[in-house]
Amino acid sequence: MSSPSADPPPGAGAAPGAAPARAAPVLEVTGVSKRFDMTQALDDVSLSLHAGEVHALVGENGAGKSTLIKILTGVEQSDEGEVRVEGRTVHLANAQEAQACGVAAIYQEPLVFPDLDVAENIFITHRDQALLVNWPRMYAKAEDLLASLGVRLDVRAPARGLTLASQQAVEIAKAISLEVKVLIMDEPTASLSDHEVRQLFRVARQLRDRGVAVLFITHRLEEVFEIADRITVLRDGEHISTRPAGEVTRDLLIRDMVGREVDQFYGIGGDWRSRTIGRQVCRVRGLGREGVFSGIDFDLHEGEVLGFAGLVGSRRTDVALALFGIQPADRGTVEIDGRTVRITSPRAAQQLGVAYMTEDRRKLGLAMPLSIAANVTLPVLRRYLSRLGLVQRSREEAAAEGFRERLRIKAPSALHVVGKLSGGNQQKVMFGKWLNTRPRIFLLDEPTRGIDVGAKAEVHAMVRELAEEGMAILCISSDLPEVLAMSDRILVMREGRQMGILGGSEATQEAVMSLATGEAGEEDPDAGAGRAAS
């Protein structure tokens, strides 16, 4: 393996703490816009990165952070605007060109080659790789690189089975060996433990001191204040603010990120919460799954909406999957109607009246090439079979027609192919599919993900209606205003642990955020948990 021969980055060797603002930016983005079908993902966004700074990019889900990163790494191309690297306008048509310009990215879940060993994963993408691999030298170099990051890894072990943190370390080592000028870290901490986060921060600072411009994307506000030199906020695809970290307070940041009143958007009146909540249907105590989540306690009542809030990677979905029997829990108890139950398969869950609507329509939710009718009857196909085991098309179609009208699915007929519907209408088909199982406990996972504003409002109304009919609803959502507006109580999770349950006037954006990011959690992890037992 030959040594990487790229020119040293101009910023290399700059004294730590040198005022970066005065030097010319390494990477500059001006007036970038990007549109996907119905959504304006980015609207005239500008951003500049200097050598030797850690620049935090924050914003709510859907604010446009991911799109911006994709443009910077050449995965997507912008509709308008330009990207300049060291003053030169570049056209990043693909990931290789971005890498050639010295821009690399590390993702929450890195793309590694699981069968190749750690050292090889670091060096295999080098363009100037020699014809023959010098294994001893490659191992030595990989060890040096990882040691310089303070990471201890067996460079001869295959990458399969590495923790996410280790995989990220491999990617960072790769970036260093490529001598990148700009390193984008896309929510690298979302699935890391506290200790691993410390380690990552140390590496990020180290890179900064070497003169690399680090763009750091995170949901956790405490991290922003800990690591960032400057902070840029995006909201709804627009650039809101860029300020030095010293001039920003937490409240200011949250206001920039949220920036709108809850009620004006979701139009949910106060009277809806005044309805009476029925008897308890589900009681969960100490639910856990080895290495994934633990200590989940909550009660769920007829007609109640229990929100599940938390950051990406807080393991909310895993709790729902345990309750639905896809990945059964291995500790704790679940009682339904006072009877202790063991849910070990989706079929068992269905029989207990539990339904789970996935966040991933495409991969887990719908059979895209099939009709609305075939999808809506899928979990309860048995109900539509004649004595000979044949599907009774007329009954199936009638049921699907019913849902099409009731849920206002915009399709010419119930025989329309699901894959051709818009995201919002597909979401409604998923609702129909699970309502058709006549659930009593409905687990919703990101029910408004990736659908437009109009459809969102309809989904909200639907959830409200179901609750009023007496269904017990557990709703996972990363959209904070949404979860606040829809839920009677909110369970907040962080890193697989329950941080508390907030109800009534306690449930504010700030309160949920501080539990989810662990700001308040450190000293009072059980805040509000008392309500769960009541």
Add this chain to the structure above:
Amino acid sequence: MRLRAETRREGVLLLLIVLVLFGFSLVIENYLGARLFNRVSASVAILAILAIGQTLVVLTRNIDLSVGSIVGFTAYFVGQQLSLDNDIHPLVAVLMAVGLGAALGACNGVLVAWCRVPAIIVTLGTLALYRTILVEYSDAQTILTVNLPQWLIDLPRLNVVSYERLHLRAVVAVMLAVAVLFQLLLRYSSFGRRLYAIGSSPEAAHSAGFPTRRLVFAAFVLCGALAGLTGFLFLARFGNITVVAGLGLELKSVAAVVVGGINIFGGSGSVLGAVLGASLIDLLENSLIRSLQVSEFLRDALLGILILAAVAIDSVFMKRRRDP
């Protein structure tokens, strides 16, 4: 010092081979000896070279089912040329075989890499197609040993080194050379490493900017070339070549690869593993034939079970490694 997974797997295979040898030596008199080595090594040579070619393709998450037909085709074609003209230089004959095999492999490669037809469909099709071309071309004639040049007839018994009655046949030496060459290629060349990378994660290979199509194409061409070489050795060994020569070798090569620990979904495995897999299969076959207790015909049944067991053990082993 921990051993690499591949090394461990190869160790297990070697152990199995020793166990088989030991087991049969209890059952069969005069089992261990020069005769066994001479006989098995010569037949392993043919299967092993084919399995090495198959390994290259399987590593990239593809499969080549047409190798049996390529072997038959090249064996027949080269045999015919040599029958017509006994003066063709041996080197020319070998190059002819390898070149023809590479050309047939290239057809597979183009269809898989650029026309984006799944490898299993392409090679099922060419399996039939190449055989058909052979049948049409040969006009149902047979290549006879008597028409072949003397050097070719002598080739199977040509020894490179002999120690008492233990012979290292030339064909075995060729196989060993090919194995060493490709083991080095896969282990040390960036080309070889990228074959692993493609099979290990096509998405990551794509995002790393590897020329995946060209690499897959190259794997098929090399596989074809090695099948061509196998065809030449096949001709030398059997002399009489009919239109059904090499029938069924494709499945045996896949079996050798699978037993040799090469992941059928690509990304892991070694040439040494493929050679050991081929050796184990051929050793079992040969020994079962000689064993009086076991019907000659039971060997295939046992072979099937052996393949299943090897793969099952491997998958359990890999699973345990994934979540400790």
Add this chain to the structure above:
Amino acid sequence: MNLPAGREPESESRPAPAPEPAPMQASRTSAAARLTSALGARLRSWEGFLAALLLCIIVMNALTSPSFLSVENQINLFALSIEKVIVVLIMTFVILNAEIDLSVASMMGLSACALGWLVQHGVPMPAALVACLLIGMLGGAFNGFWITVVRLPSLVVTLAMLIGFRGLARVLVEDRSIKAFPEWFEALGQQPLVGPFPLSLILFFALLVLAVIVLRYSGFGRQVYVIGINLEVARYSGIDVARVKMLLFTTSGFLSALAGVLFAARLGTVRGDMGLGFELDIITIVLLGGVSIFGGAGSVYGVILSILIVLYLRNGMSLSNITGHLQTGVIGIILILSAMIPNVRGFLARVARPGLFR
């Protein structure tokens, strides 16, 4: 995907927490929509293409040989390949389910040889027949066990059993051939039973009707499709995926054994290499019928057309004195072309139809 490689290994874990719900989702879904509509269009037009091809072959055959359209020739051409086309029916299910069974031909050989062996050893014919069909079911269930419980890829499992079943067949018969069947059995295989139709043909048509009904109208058929389209969606919908796959492989073994018995009856004698290599012909017919090797797409009507095309093509070539091997080659070319054409964008794909069902 730029790698046209084999299937992905079944993932065992749920995909990790999804990334941020970027507006990307919208474009992804519409891409999926485009894909499915293209798929629908392809399906429809693929059958149209096959029908047109079939028509050409019929006209050509009829012109070259007047006897082509005669009833005797029609029945004869079916009877000559009846074992294969029976197995084609179940193979359609298996491939739609995104699996493959390479061991079918070996199972045909095994059941035929078992029949010969049992009869030779004095077992009464009816008992021997039942035993053979049982062997088929057991062998199929054995495949199913390794695939659903141990979770090995079906390609590997059935490849191993291709060798294994064939080996057992040879153990029973060795290199002899057994000719010990009672006369009535041979007559059943060789002479017309009802009108001009022999038993095997009647059985085939009965199974064909059953296959069409099960695949297109039954709940089980729906489950087969859904698993082939997306195994995870099926699992998340509470479908017992392992049960469906187990049933398919068991049935595959059963029907292969049945085909083997019919083969034995037709030839009146059994040999260890009966049906050698048939699996390739069988899979070729299914894939030519427009069934996707990745599962979930294709229809039984396409497969029926494909059966007719292959049989008529072979028959036509035989009538014009083209050898069997050349016929196989032509079919190989057609297979590759049939897999390639859908990749040439826009070819044939124009009209979409409103859903896979109905």
